[in-house]
Amino acid sequence: MLRIGLLGAGRIGTVHAQAISDHPDSTLVAVSDAMADAAARLAQAHGAVARTSEDIIADPDIDAVLIATPTDTHSDLIEAATAARKAVLCEKPVDLDLNRALASQQAVAGTGQPVMIGFNRRFDPGFGALKSAVQSGEIGSPELLSITSFDPAPPPISYVKVSGGLFRDMTIHDFDLANFIMGDVPVTVSAVGTSTVDPAIAEAGDVDTAVVTMTYKDGRIAVIKNSRRAVYGYDQRVEVLGSGGLLQARNVLENNLVKSTADGVISAKPTYFFLERYMPAYRAEWDAFVTAVKTGSAVPVTLEDGVAALALAEAATRSARTGIPVKLEEILKPVAK
Amino acid sequence: MLRIGLLGAGRIGTVHAQAISDHPDSTLVAVSDAMADAAARLAQAHGAVARTSEDIIADPDIDAVLIATPTDTHSDLIEAATAARKAVLCEKPVDLDLNRALASQQAVAGTGQPVMIGFNRRFDPGFGALKSAVQSGEIGSPELLSITSFDPAPPPISYVKVSGGLFRDMTIHDFDLANFIMGDVPVTVSAVGTSTVDPAIAEAGDVDTAVVTMTYKDGRIAVIKNSRRAVYGYDQRVEVLGSGGLLQARNVLENNLVKSTADGVISAKPTYFFLERYMPAYRAEWDAFVTAVKTGSAVPVTLEDGVAALALAEAATRSARTGIPVKLEEILKPVAK
Amino acid sequence: MLRIGLLGAGRIGTVHAQAISDHPDSTLVAVSDAMADAAARLAQAHGAVARTSEDIIADPDIDAVLIATPTDTHSDLIEAATAARKAVLCEKPVDLDLNRALASQQAVAGTGQPVMIGFNRRFDPGFGALKSAVQSGEIGSPELLSITSFDPAPPPISYVKVSGGLFRDMTIHDFDLANFIMGDVPVTVSAVGTSTVDPAIAEAGDVDTAVVTMTYKDGRIAVIKNSRRAVYGYDQRVEVLGSGGLLQARNVLENNLVKSTADGVISAKPTYFFLERYMPAYRAEWDAFVTAVKTGSAVPVTLEDGVAALALAEAATRSARTGIPVKLEEILKPVAK
Amino acid sequence: MLRIGLLGAGRIGTVHAQAISDHPDSTLVAVSDAMADAAARLAQAHGAVARTSEDIIADPDIDAVLIATPTDTHSDLIEAATAARKAVLCEKPVDLDLNRALASQQAVAGTGQPVMIGFNRRFDPGFGALKSAVQSGEIGSPELLSITSFDPAPPPISYVKVSGGLFRDMTIHDFDLANFIMGDVPVTVSAVGTSTVDPAIAEAGDVDTAVVTMTYKDGRIAVIKNSRRAVYGYDQRVEVLGSGGLLQARNVLENNLVKSTADGVISAKPTYFFLERYMPAYRAEWDAFVTAVKTGSAVPVTLEDGVAALALAEAATRSARTGIPVKLEEILKPVAK
Known part of the structure; x- marks a missing residue:
């Protein structure tokens, strides 16, 4: 059972929370959001706890994070999470700044952690x-x-x-x-x-x-x-x-x-x-991520695809x-x- | 070029007149109708002449008749026309009375003339x-x-x-x-x-x-x-x-x-x-009739089909x-x- | 949270078990089947326990039963379950014998319990x-x-x-x-x-x-x-x-x-x-049943409809x-x- | 009844010949083509005569010409036909050379003759x-x-x-x-x-x-x-x-x-x-041309449209x-x- 931290409790975060909870091989354990109320509500609905993103990323008991925060935070969070040896599914786009995204790509490469980009289509x-x-x-x-x-x-x-x-x-x-x-x-x-x-x-x-x-x-x-x-x-x-x-x-x-x-x-x-x-695409996307992480196979949409x-x-x-x-x-x- | 007499100048007769005129191998030469005016108007529109049904059937220069009169006249006209050695295309239904239609079938069989029923579909x-x-x-x-x-x-x-x-x-x-x-x-x-x-x-x-x-x-x-x-x-x-x-x-x-x-x-x-x-079906129907008459092959919808x-x-x-x-x-x- | 006993662990029982588990207001607590293995497998998959039908019906902590057994057992189970004051969702048909079904209808009427028939369409x-x-x-x-x-x-x-x-x-x-x-x-x-x-x-x-x-x-x-x-x-x-x-x-x-x-x-x-x-129809059917039972409103497909x-x-x-x-x-x- | 000369007896000329013949208000009287045989065959099929383009354009008894010749002859023929006071329907494109087409446009403007371009769609x-x-x-x-x-x-x-x-x-x-x-x-x-x-x-x-x-x-x-x-x-x-x-x-x-x-x-x-x-579009196009010429109204697709x-x-x-x-x-x- 993969233990998942969700960063971002907005509209798309809520969608992902449901997919995480419904999947037989993953469980939502923590939620963060800049708006503490939103994180708390979403966490409670899924039997998870509200925490900060930093906390979630630092927790060795969490296997993977799903990044559904505002775009300008994506690169930082991808880098931090992979550095903390977590698998990552990050919503599109990787970044608004191509150079920043390319820098992330290099940083991630060093960690060997899987990063999948949420191109749901x-x-x-x-x-x-x-x-x-x-x-x-x-x-x-x-x-x-x-x-x-x-x-x-x-x-x-x-x-x-x-x-x-x-x-x-x-x-x-x-x-x-x-x-x-x-x-x-x-x-x-x-x-x-x-x-x-x-x-x-x-x-x-x-x-x-x-x-x-x-x-x-x-x-x-x-x-x-x-x-x-x-x-x-x-x-x-x-x-x-x-x-x-x-x-x-x-x-x-x-x-x-x-x-x-x-x-x-x-x-x-x-x-x-x-x-x-x-x-249905969001559910299939999540299933593909869980499968890749569990089996150690390549994620089907890479950070390179996002770049x-x-x-x-x-x-x-x-x-x-x-x-x-x-x-x-x-x-x-x-x-x- | 088949010379055609049209019996009946109502709505469906008008449709058939056009198909007869447009066909390269048939020409409309005469039109009859209980309402003389209707026959005259339709005849004129196609360079034909208005005559009585009896006249048309009796004319040895007419090769075939198309019967588009009220249903209760169909059997009589089919019998008269085939007796006069004409090919016949008759609108549906053959008759409202099944016995009358069966009698026609026997009468026609003796003449050897082709009778096609207008099941356009x-x-x-x-x-x-x-x-x-x-x-x-x-x-x-x-x-x-x-x-x-x-x-x-x-x-x-x-x-x-x-x-x-x-x-x-x-x-x-x-x-x-x-x-x-x-x-x-x-x-x-x-x-x-x-x-x-x-x-x-x-x-x-x-x-x-x-x-x-x-x-x-x-x-x-x-x-x-x-x-x-x-x-x-x-x-x-x-x-x-x-x-x-x-x-x-x-x-x-x-x-x-x-x-x-x-x-x-x-x-x-x-x-x-x-x-x-x-x-398009009316035109194809007429073409099938003309082809059968010209080549002596069987008509594709027979009087038996009508019965x-x-x-x-x-x-x-x-x-x-x-x-x-x-x-x-x-x-x-x-x-x- | 409605506590549900499922009678029948065959193909259609398996479908219903999933709908019961996935619904936020119902939980599957017990499964029965003539084949004990089947009941055990399905129960385990949903965190429920395998029991006999009689046991399930007799358990006052179970609020409703879903009957997905062979047709010839439907009437008996409907009568027993309603007599035990349980709400019932029973698969179609009510019975193969119309008289038997009518008898059930009378028996159920006396209990005042809701019985819904599974016409999923x-x-x-x-x-x-x-x-x-x-x-x-x-x-x-x-x-x-x-x-x-x-x-x-x-x-x-x-x-x-x-x-x-x-x-x-x-x-x-x-x-x-x-x-x-x-x-x-x-x-x-x-x-x-x-x-x-x-x-x-x-x-x-x-x-x-x-x-x-x-x-x-x-x-x-x-x-x-x-x-x-x-x-x-x-x-x-x-x-x-x-x-x-x-x-x-x-x-x-x-x-x-x-x-x-x-x-x-x-x-x-x-x-x-x-x-x-x-x-999707099975899920919506289950939701309609749960809603009716929880609110005390009429079930949308009645035993009379089944008859x-x-x-x-x-x-x-x-x-x-x-x-x-x-x-x-x-x-x-x-x-x- | 408009008397029509057809310039060009190729594939598209053959299509137009049929539309001209079938229209109640137009009749095909002459056909030209660089290949005399083709002109003769098509003319015969419609009861017309084969002539040269020059002849057709010069004939005061011909009301309109339809130009279906190779593209590089279009401008010359448009100019000649309008100078001879004929209405013109010309196939697309007007010309391969934009300057040549613009020159034609000016030349035609002086004649006041209607020129329609054959944009059938x-x-x-x-x-x-x-x-x-x-x-x-x-x-x-x-x-x-x-x-x-x-x-x-x-x-x-x-x-x-x-x-x-x-x-x-x-x-x-x-x-x-x-x-x-x-x-x-x-x-x-x-x-x-x-x-x-x-x-x-x-x-x-x-x-x-x-x-x-x-x-x-x-x-x-x-x-x-x-x-x-x-x-x-x-x-x-x-x-x-x-x-x-x-x-x-x-x-x-x-x-x-x-x-x-x-x-x-x-x-x-x-x-x-x-x-x-x-x-059906070719027939409707021809009908629109005939109507415009007969009523003196503007053609629905102009030489300007072609340019x-x-x-x-x-x-x-x-x-x-x-x-x-x-x-x-x-x-x-x-x-x-």
């Missing part, structure tokens, strides 16, 4: 089935990937301001999904972003509608479409054209009811947002600002110095 | 593809056939009164479709009919909602569902369960547009009624009235005397 | 949404109900022999679903059943393919289609035609992936069988054997004596 | 319904347009070499469709093109897979995805995200049959190619080559000199 049954079908050659060689990712409604402006921008906050999932499906990172990234949903988002220096095009060294292309607002629900679709056909992972609908009236043939909407859509997605977000942010495509090596070169 | 691309798939064994051995056939709105009560009842007027299409798909006639027919759409239909002695269940000598079962009212359009679906799978012929929609809003995911409705849905469907309608009418299943041989036995 | 999200839409008038007045219910593969012949026959074993779910959706019981039941899937089923005295037609006092009609074999998976669909439109509850598919190749456009199959399809479904199964069995429609009052009359 | 029922829904505000304000346009198989390399490249030959349709749906031309065009389908296409200096992203002055974005090969058929889809929802125009399938087997749930493929998919699409193709070609986004005004500025 890799564990969505539909996307997983798509990846398997691509890998087994069901559509021959993949040539053109297309990801549609629309949120139902924009976040509060206060969140937008600290989010690192749409590419680091929202598209980061799609960058990782592209890396996962294509089995490679792109060579060039070209992005356009505009603000048509809400002028306040533009005033906050961010965009709410974007298209990112990426090319690969073997001539493949990927395109990501993002919007902060789809009034019909969470629109999460992926399609891949290959030499032997097309794969499409369609939306998950609220139910399977279809109503035909004088107004048309009406199906249910997509599930409202990520909690509804990706709950790769962050580098793409950095490239897209730069491309959208300058209007010029960015080579991924330009992003990584100054960093490598 | 056999020529619908979807149903045709379903039949082909059944025949080629794509779902193994068929076991359970289900036909859904709903009109968008009930006909006028004046029509209901002379229609012969729902089973002879509407279900007749489904009986023929069942015979076509199953490649056999059933052994027993069990029907229930009620009137929930419009009490005036009950007052006219008819039903507007019905279910017919038929069993076959080899244990297969077919079920037909009918309603005179589906406010969302013409609902025409067929499905067959077989030992190797399920085939479904779905509705034809008005267009391929899908709209997702806060109200749901909305597709177009099925096409409104038979003119919209079955226009078989009528016998099933008779059986269903009787079953719905008595509440007892009816054996098809009971229907045909007194007739055979 | 009422708790399926799709069917629930359909029921809600019917109730809220979204398709006006319902007129024609159609239930498609195909198993993926027939059960072993040994099971068929003791199952009570297709109508009591399989269609019983559809009878209850019809009663649930129509909000009434039918007046007449007409059934045809054949054996085309496997001749061994006919030799065992049962049918494997069936159609049941039911009429209601207000002219509505319901039709149920059953097959023991659909090689593509568990086919569970419901549609209702009403004066204002059509509602369809479609199948739940294994995933949302669609593959287009030179062979066609290929979606996933329906989920394989009831464990896959109805797991009504059984009476319809009895009527269908008789109709399929005699070839004659059966009035529900004929079934209930001799019983009422 | 505007007349596709699904795309037309989408445009109408956008215009009537059904999804609020459109924000993100996405066009998927895949051919079933690449054209012969000989054709690729003279086609002007993918953006002028294939994407030109999508550029016009974007202009049609968005009701505006974009400000910037960014394109990537690669050759993953066939290396011979790269050797011929062209690409076979491409993504074009366009931004509009009000912040809207459009993205076009192209491939020369989709083995499952002609993939032609459009979707628009707006402030009030999403519109999707889906593919037209070969039929409405769905087959469920142990392999999955299999629908028919999209129609194979443009002749199958767009035949606008060509300018976008020019911009995309340049962007794909340089790797830098291109402003549409840069394309039109040197031209304007």
Whole structure:
């Protein structure tokens, strides 16, 4: 039974607490949060105790920590936890600052501890089935990937301001999904972003509608479409054209009811947002982490994967600002110095 | 070039006139109708002349007649036209009276002339593809056939009164479709009919909602569902369960547009009624008739097919009235005397 | 926290044990089974103890029992448990013998204890949404109900022999679903059943393919289609035609992936069988039971509902054997004596 | 009755000849082609005569010409025909050379004759319904347009070499469709093109897979995805995200049959190619032209529309080559000199 400390008792921490508790091989023993009340409430609900992050990380009886704190604390906590010989599952993104993330990567490497990044979409049954079908050659060689990712409604402006921008906050999932499906990172990234949903988002220096095009060294292309607002629900679709056909992972609908009236043939909407859509994915993600830690096998989403997605977000942010495509090596070169 | 006389210039006659004119191997030369004006107008629109039915049938320069007159004239016209050595395409049903239809069948047999019955659904691309798939064994051995056939709105009560009842007027299409798909006639027919759409239909002695269940000598079962009212359009679906799978012929929609809003995911409705849905079928039906006549091959829907469907309608009418299943041989036995 | 005893540790008992354990307001404390090993294994997995059914029923510290034993023990256990002042959730069917079930009903009435019957489909999200839409008038007045219910593969012949026959074993779910959706019981039941899937089923005295037609006092009609074999998976669909439109509850598919190749456009199959399809329904069913017991409100599926479904199964069995429609009052009359 | 001369008797000329003949208000009187045999055959099939293009244009009894000749002759023929006071329907693209097209535009303006460009997709029922829904505000304000346009198989390399490249030959349709749906031309065009389908296409200096992203002055974005090969058929889809929802125009399938087997749930493929998919569009396009000419109203797709699409193709070609986004005004500025 893995003994788990949860750092962060906010919305996503609450989701993870449930997955930890429900798993037969893990138990939640401690919760921390900057807001002590939140930590206490969540701890109590799961028979755990509220403690500080430092305490949790220092406790030799805790096997692993799940980091669900604000992004700007991720790198520090990853480093501290791995130094204390804990396995880590950290929410995305690794960091908003690529250099900081790369430094963490080096620090972690020295510890030999497993660090998994919480790119939950890799564990969505539909996307997983798509990846398997691509890998087994069901559509021959993949040539053109297309990801549609629309949120139902924009976040509060206060969140937008600290989010690192749409590419680091929202598209980061799609960058990782592209890396996962294509089995490679792109060579060039070209992005356009505009603000048509809400002028306040533009005033906050961010965009709410974007298209990112990426090319690969073997001539493949990927395109990501993002919007902060789809009034019909969470629109999460992926399609891949290959030499032997097309794969499409369609939306998950609220139910399977279809109503035909004088107004048309009406199906249910997509599930409202990520909690509804990706709950099975969060559980599968946690199961994959527990399995890797217990068996000593490699975690399925590495810190390197997290850094790769962050580098793409950095490239897209730069491309959208300058209007010029960015080579991924330009992003990584100054960093490598 | 086949020279065609059209008997009947009503709604369905107008449809056939267009198919005759558009076909490269047939030309419409004469039109008759009890209402002289209607015949004249339709004739003029196609460069034909208005004449009486007797005149048309007697004209040795006319190769074939298409009978689209009221049902109670069908048998007389079939007999007269075949006696005059004309090929005949006659609209369904052959007759409302099974004995009268059987007598026609005998009379026609003596002439050797081809008589085709206008069961247009056999020529619908979807149903045709379903039949082909059944025949080629794509779902193994068929076991359970289900036909859904709903009109968008009930006909006028004046029509209901002379229609012969729902089973002879509407279900007749489904009986023929069942015979076509199953490649056999059933052994027993069990029907229930009620009137929930419009009490005036009950007052006219008819039903507007019905279910017919038929069993076959080899244990297969077919079920037909009918309603005179589906406010969302013409609902025409067929499905067959077989030992190797399920085939479904779905509705034809008005267009391929899908709209997702806060109200749901909305597709177009099925096409409104038979003119919209079955226009391609009417053209294919006519082409099949022309081809059979020109090449001397058998017509694809025979007078016997028309009589078989009528016998099933008779059986269903009787079953719905008595509440007892009816054996098809009971229907045909007194007739055979 | 409700303390629960589970009677029966077979396949369906195992499903219920999980639902009981996972529910925040119930805990599994004891398990019984005719096979002691099975009871012990299941009890251990959930931190419960294996005991006899008598023991469990006699234990005043147990609040409720879930009966998942063979059907022929249901009535005895229902009576014993309610006499011991326990709330009961009993798997379907109540009994294979209608008179026995009616006797239980009387016995239970005297105790005032809640007895819920495990018609899980009422708790399926799709069917629930359909029921809600019917109730809220979204398709006006319902007129024609159609239930498609195909198993993926027939059960072993040994099971068929003791199952009570297709109508009591399989269609019983559809009878209850019809009663649930129509909000009434039918007046007449007409059934045809054949054996085309496997001749061994006919030799065992049962049918494997069936159609049941039911009429209601207000002219509505319901039709149920059953097959023991659909090689593509568990086919569970419901549609209702009403004066204002059509509602369809479609199948739940294994995933949302669609593959287009030179062979066609290929979606996933329906989920394989009831464990896959109805797991959410089992959990919702248990939650409804717990809520009813805790709040003292009426259980949502009563023993009377179980008896009504059984009476319809009895009527269908008789109709399929005699070839004659059966009035529900004929079934209930001799019983009422 | 409009008397029509058809210039060009190739594949697309043959399609147009049928539409001209079938229309009640137009008649095909003359056909020209560089290959005299082809002109003679097509003329004969429609009761027309084969003549030279010069002859046809000079004939005062011919009201309009349809230009379906090789692209490099379009501008000359448009100019000659309008100078001869004929109405013109010209196939896309107007020209491969933007300057030449702009010169034609000026020349035609002086004649006052109507020139319509054959962008058939505007007349596709699904795309037309989408445009109408956008215009009537059904999804609020459109924000993100996405066009998927895949051919079933690449054209012969000989054709690729003279086609002007993918953006002028294939994407030109999508550029016009974007202009049609968005009701505006974009400000910037960014394109990537690669050759993953066939290396011979790269050797011929062209690409076979491409993504074009366009931004509009009000912040809207459009993205076009192209491939020369989709083995499952002609993939032609459009979707628009707006402030009030999403519109999707889906593919037209070969039929409405769905087959469920142990392999999955299999629908028919999209129609194979443009002749199958767009035949109704070609007829509607011709009807729109005839109506405009007869009533003296504006043609629905102007020479200006053709030039606008060509300018976008020019911009995309340049962007794909340089790797830098291109402003549409840069394309039109040197031209304007």
